Amino acid sequence: MSTSHNILSIAGTDPSGGAGIQADLKAFSALGGYGMTVITALVAQTTTGVTEVHEVAPEFVTSQLDTLLADVRVDAVKIGMLGTTGVIAAVAKAIDDYALPNVVLDPVMVAKSGDRLLATEAIEAVREELLPRADLITPNIPEAAELLNVPPAADEASMARQGEELLRLGPGRVLLKGGHLDGSSSVDLLLEPEGAARRLAAERVATNNTHGTGCTLSSAVAALRPQRPGWYEAVHEAKEYLTAALRHADELDVGHGKGPVHHFHAWWGGRG
Template sequence: MSDNSFKTPNVLTIAGSDSGGGAGIQADLKTFSALGVYGASVITALTAQNTKTVAGIYPVTPDFVTLQLETVFSDIDIAVVKTGMLGSADMVEAVVAFLSGVDTLKLVVDPVMISKSGNALLSPDAVAVLIDKLMPLTYVITPNLPEAAALLGEDEPDSVAGMREMALRLHALGVQNVLLKGGHLNGGYSPDILFDGTRLTEFPSTRIVTENTHGTGCTLASAVTAYLAQGLPIAEAVGKAKEYITAAIKAADQLNVGAGHGPVNHFHNIW
């Protein structure tokens, strides 16, 4: 007789669609599937993109995003919510308005601002709303160095010591945990720094030489979301997520997707 006592956790991603399949909603859902959680999705924008460029962005209306949220939550028990590309101040406001009414919300925020090809994915006026209204609801925020610098209105750090100081300043904006990603540091070392309000934890990493890094930020945040939904504490969730994304990047060249920045291999542990 089978044991049905364990229920697969349900998680939700609120983000944009990547027609090339490497980032956004598509990367999130692939990561959730690879790590054993069920993924629902609320789409904030459609993009026409491939591995080389974002040719166009077609935003979904905030009202329709709210309708998607209401419909999902009315039927599905969501353990953890992850946000990615939100795009505009009105969109951030709509997401905040709904999520602020969700009991026991555990929210992972990937503050998507710039695509791998350099296209702006968050309007300047939306940054202030994200800081003032979304970050106080946030369990963990996962910015890279350019995003963190934009949130704080300062230059990017050029050292691990600078990253540690930046993580503390980000935490002071009102989030519970900060995961600051060091992939933009110069040199062969690219650690991530977690600050939980008390302790700074460094997750070391040697840079992997590959052009296929599209969707790394989405994938890492989604992996953290999956492991949190499975009940892991934040430091353990981040550690396992870091292991997953590192292996996905190492296996990225096994894929043959496009002529630009290809995706990581989300299913390296399955295929």
């Protein structure tokens, strides 16, 4: 019997390969998953910023999903950039219609360059239609603040409080990422309905090449969840993978801005 796992990314593109579906496919492959994609937006983007976004019609997003899901088993789903309320509704319907498992939602709102990737009016749709359907959401501190309409967390204690508030909106679990805080370590908090928040700390890697970190972490979790006994194990290993990808990021020479992490560091230059 096959032990392969099919992992679906529903997200926008990044021609530079550091974020979006391109990053998702790299992370899936690096971690032993068979990657598939449904495109929600065509983004003209590099390491220095976004110049244009071409939104895919919700009807065509639905067509992509229906065509794929009628044929291929899906073991986990990573949801990234959706852009509009229509696309959000199309994805929410597919989750219900096909009972999609292991749904990881990265609520992408703003690119690393500061360019907005989610219409302001669509935040409420994410809140109401997608959060309750997600098994895990992976917001960073600014994204959590937007979802809750509150100021960004300034420390771990306020991160934990905001994580609890996000749980009340309906997701199965919250991984609140603390990379925007200062300190020698980068601390994320995993919150579940039962038990205290679990703290995941890793070294803060000194590099300018951080393009696609959020996409990479969420896709790594999606790839690992079908292979691991629980969500904590998948999240813990995904964070270790991202830390190593950041540690090796300066070995790449891609663009003049914030370059990508090194998704294939373990194959190109020895395990680290």
